[in-house]
Amino acid sequence: MPIVTIQVTREGTAPVAASLTAEEKAALIKGSSELLRDVLGKPLESTFVVIEEVDTDNWGWGGVPVQEFRRHRAAQAG
Secondary structure (H helix, E strand, O other): OOEEEEEEEOOOOOOOOOOOOHHHHHHHHHHHHHHHHHHHOOOHHHOEEEEEEEOHHHOEEOOEEHHHHHHHHHHHHO
């Protein structure tokens, strides 16, 4: 039985969204399950998909909190 864990940042896919929508989560579950069926022959009913949304306060990039990294990167680009 495959278990797929998808981690995404809790930022949403639109500027006003604070997280993924129910429709986006359903699409991730469907697509992941179908991929395992098509590549590995795993039945849909035996595949579990877990979506974890991570607050931006809870992850970092380049040795610093992600918001700080993004500010630094934006300053370098501008």
